[in-house]
Amino acid sequence: MIRPKLEFLSSETVDRAIDEAYDLLWNLGVRVHYDQALQFLAEAGATVDMASRVAKIPRALVEKAVETVPSSFYLYDFNGEPVVHYGGDDIHFDPGSAAIEIADYGTNESRVPVTADCERFVRLAEMLPQIDALATSIVCGDVPPSMADWYRLYLLLLCGRKPIVTGTFAIETFSIMHELLVVSAGSAKALVEKPRAIFDACPSPPLLWSDITCANLIDCARTGVPAELVSMPLMGATGPATVIGSAVQHTAECLSGITIHQLAKPGSPIVWGGSPASFDMRTGTTPMGAIATMMLDCTYAQIGKAIKPGGLPTHAYLGMADTKIVDAQTGLESASGAILGALAGVNMMSGPGMMDFESCFSLEKLVIDAEIVGMAKRLVAGVDDSEEPLALNVMREVGHAGNFLKSKHTRRHFRKEDYIPTEVIDRDFRQTWFDKGALDINARAHRRAQQLIAAYEPLSLAEDVVRELEAIATRYAQAAGLDKLPERTLR
Amino acid sequence: MSEELFKQMAQSVIDGDDEEAAALAQQGLDQGIGPLEAINKGFTAGMDVVGELYSTGEYFLPDLILGGEAMKAALAALDPALKASGQTREVLGNVVLGTVKGDIHEIGKSLVGSMLSANGFEVYDLGTNVEAEEFVTKAHEHKADIVALSALLTTTMLHQRDVIEHLAEAGLRERVKVMVGGSPVTQAWADEIGADGFAEDAARAVAVAKRLMAA
Numbered sequence: 001m002i003r004p005k006l007e008f009l010s011s012e013t014v015d016r017a018i019d020e021a022y023d024l025l026w027n028l029g030v031r032v033h034y035d036q037a038l039q040f041l042a043e044a045g046a047t048v049d050m051a052s053r054v055a056k057i058p059r060a061l062v063e064k065a066v067e068t069v070p071s072s073f074y075l076y077d078f079n080g081e082p083v084v085h086y087g088g089d090d091i092h093f094d095p096g097s098a099a100i101e102i103a104d105y106g107t108n109e110s111r112v113p114v115t116a117d118c119e120r121f122v123r124l125a126e127m128l129p130q131i132d133a134l135a136t137s138i139v140c141g142d143v144p145p146s147m148a149d150w151y152r153l154y155l156l157l158l159c160g161r162k163p164i165v166t167g168t169f170a171i172e173t174f175s176i177m178h179e180l181l182v183v184s185a186g187s188a189k190a191l192v193e194k195p196r197a198i199f200d201a202c203p204s205p206p207l208l209w210s211d212i213t214c215a216n217l218i219d220c221a222r223t224g225v226p227a228e229l230v231s232m233p234l235m236g237a238t239g240p241a242t243v244i245g246s247a248v249q250h251t252a253e254c255l256s257g258i259t260i261h262q263l264a265k266p267g268s269p270i271v272w273g274g275s276p277a278s279f280d281m282r283t284g285t286t287p288m289g290a291i292a293t294m295m296l297d298c299t300y301a302q303i304g305k306a307i308k309p310g311g312l313p314t315h316a317y318l319g320m321a322d323t324k325i326v327d328a329q330t331g332l333e334s335a336s337g338a339i340l341g342a343l344a345g346v347n348m349m350s351g352p353g354m355m356d357f358e359s360c361f362s363l364e365k366l367v368i369d370a371e372i373v374g375m376a377k378r379l380v381a382g383v384d385d386s387e388e389p390l391a392l393n394v395m396r397e398v399g400h401a402g403n404f405l406k407s408k409h410t411r412r413h414f415r416k417e418d419y420i421p422t423e424v425i426d427r428d429f430r431q432t433w434f435d436k437g438a439l440d441i442n443a444r445a446h447r448r449a450q451q452l453i454a455a456y457e458p459l460s461l462a463e464d465v466v467r468e469l470e471a472i473a474t475r476y477a478q479a480a481g482l483d484k485l486p487e488r489t490l491r
Numbered sequence: 492m493s494e495e496l497f498k499q500m501a502q503s504v505i506d507g508d509d510e511e512a513a514a515l516a517q518q519g520l521d522q523g524i525g526p527l528e529a530i531n532k533g534f535t536a537g538m539d540v541v542g543e544l545y546s547t548g549e550y551f552l553p554d555l556i557l558g559g560e561a562m563k564a565a566l567a568a569l570d571p572a573l574k575a576s577g578q579t580r581e582v583l584g585n586v587v588l589g590t591v592k593g594d595i596h597e598i599g600k601s602l603v604g605s606m607l608s609a610n611g612f613e614v615y616d617l618g619t620n621v622e623a624e625e626f627v628t629k630a631h632e633h634k635a636d637i638v639a640l641s642a643l644l645t646t647t648m649l650h651q652r653d654v655i656e657h658l659a660e661a662g663l664r665e666r667v668k669v670m671v672g673g674s675p676v677t678q679a680w681a682d683e684i685g686a687d688g689f690a691e692d693a694a695r696a697v698a699v700a701k702r703l704m705a706a
Contacts, residue, residue, distance in 0.1 A: 033595070100645060100675055145645050169646045203597050236553065237598050281551035284602050284693055438650065 003089060006343035008299045014306045017244065021251035022059045029056035030207045030256040034214035040263040058185050062255050071310035073226060073269040075133065075163035076194040078459065084133050085164050086271055086313035089345030091380060093373045094133035094165045095125055096320055096354025097200065099361035102138065105446040108190040110323055110360050112141035118155045123456035124363055124449055126160055130373040130402045135350060136166040137286045137361055147480040150176040154473045157184045157464065159459050163202040165198035165350060171215040176221055176476050178341035183468045192224035202230040205238035214260060221264035228271040228315050234286055235296065243296050245410050250274055250300045272304030273315030286318040289333025298344035316341055317358065319351030319369055326364050326442045330355060335372045342376035364445040372423050378419035424448050493524055500533025505540050507557025515566035524568040527578045534565045538609055558649045559609040582613040584636035584704045591616035591640055591654060594647035601672060603639060606693040607700055618684035623650065623657040630658065635667055637700055642673040654683040668703040672696060
């Protein structure tokens with residue numbers, strides 16, 4: 001059976017792109033705004049100019065770092081089951097991350113989300129079987145900004161079971177988030193053995209590592225928490241205007257990140273990921289739903305898989321749309337990204353639920369995207385040709401009578417042979433559709449979201465764990481100037 | 492004769508060709524054309540066409556920015572002669588622009604800078620990760636009419652408030668208008684921190700800056 005696979009580059013072009021990235025790292029260098037990382041690089045043989053904070057990294061040093069990166073690893077759910085496999089061509093989806101707005105059903109407006117929105121989001125994401133992992137997707141506006149990053153994780157740990165894709169907004173908050181994860185896992189050792197969460201680290205294009213991202217990479221490596229590189233050249237704005245040019249920049253940024261990360265602790269898990277985009281030359285926006293954005297994602301994933309034998313684990317922001325409401329464009333863009341990324345074998349795709357250039361979340365979109373994810377997963381499972389003969393037996397059995405519904409062969413296969421959608425996807429006869437209220441997809445998705453949120457069963461966390469999480473959150477909230485945490489709707 | 496040269500000057504801006512623009516500026520000076528005349532009849536006319544083509548959707552941001560760069564190259568070539576002549580170019584206002592402390596995001600801020608330059612403002616771009624004190628110093632030094640503050644992150648956006656407070660402490664707040672922008676920035680935030688203007692994108696930033704200058 002063939003796994004359908006999308007590749008944009010010849011192996012020669014992949015090699016050329018990688019060679020050019022190495023050339024950039026040595027001859028142009030990367031800017032590193034963090035002394036400790038510069039020190040690591042200098043000690044390991046990079047040429048570092050402390051004044052301009054530019055590190056020129058020799059190829060041998062980078063290659064050595066790439067060699068020690070694991071080609072695959074797992075993320076585990078609350079029960080300790082390995083549910084996300086970063087590696088090979090396995091695909092998974094998690095909701096898009098860090099929305100500072102939420103779009104309510106039935107309005108054209110967006111607003112700043114609060115704690116109750118984040119809790120509704122977690123319940124829904126937990127209940128959608130197509131979505132493999134949670135993400136800290138909702139930035140709550142009812143807490144001070146300085147605690148907004150760890151507070152999202154805190155809420156997820158209280159009511160979520162799935163693995164978590166997350167990240168910090170500051171250097172200091174990593175240790176808070178790590179503390180929360182350790183309490184949830186039972187011990188620091190348990191968290192290392194079965195990592196529940198992965199942290200995104202975003203270089204700034206072109207070729208710049210800020211203090212936050214460097215510190216995060218080093219902290220992740222040292223604590224055994226997997227890291228995910230999110231390199232994001234914007235074509236023609238903060239990176240070359242061509243897909244291949246921005247893929248070279250992406251390669252150089254990821255390679256330098258891997259070097260810093262592996263110097264902190266060789267063998268630590270890290271993902272070749274990104275959130276690059278085309279650049280809309282009319283408006284100056286960064287369209288996540290542009291076809292070139294998706295081509296760039298697939299292209300860099302191909303490079304990441306080729307950079308060492310066995311490849312590197314991959315990630316991309318795909319399955320997103322740039323609309324402000326859920327409409328046909330939303331579906332067009334989200335489905336294109338999810339399906340192309342699935343064909344390219346991107347291990348983790350972050351995007352479902354996200355709109356408006358990665359800034360606004362919609363629960364209805366998440367529900368619709370789950371159907372897209374179901375279809376994308378079915379697509380890459382390919383055409384099963386394992387039966388021998390392929391069709392002769394069943395064709396002979398049914399013969400010219402022609403009713404395959406009666407065949408045991410049908411019953412044996414139909415459940416898996418196509419993805420069976422929920423009622424979010426309209427497959428009704430017209431009159432039935434009309435009788436059910438003539439609902440469009442947005443209305444059907446809204447209805448399903450309400451049903452799933454209501455059907456969610458709270459996580460039965462041990463009481464002492466809940467108390468400890470609350471104590472940590474209360475302590476750091478007070479340090480951030482918030483006397484009392486917002487009321488939770490789920491208890 | 493000089494009509495033809497003015498046309499070529501305009502065309503160099505329309506083509507976004509900075510080398511050509513600088514060469515034509517020099518050629519004009521050599522032919523005895525006054526620097527102000529070259530600017531007004533030649534290069535600015537070209538910039539107007541660029542702006543028009545952008546608004547009708549035929550031109551895109553790179554055309555606009557390269558047009559601005561060509562304009563800048565011409566002005567640089569003409570500057571010594573302009574100073575010597577004692578004349579001054581008409582500018583809509585002086586803008587001190589930068590991305591606030593802790594934030595290294597360049598592109599949105601630079602886009603605003605290009606658009607403001609292209610529309611007749613004198614822009615002093617301080618770059619990224621700019622301390623509040625630096626904004627105050629430069630606003631003073633360049634006699635800024637407007638200080639424009641960019642931030643891409645919810646966490647760094649808070650520093651926009653610091654700059655406004657520093658301007659007030661330095662006694663500059665009465666004389667200087669403050670504009671804020673960036674992905675997480677909203678009108679509500681601008682109101683909360685007492686900024687004078689907010690714009691969602693670079694094109695709107697120009698309109699806001701013009702409005703603030705008229706106020």
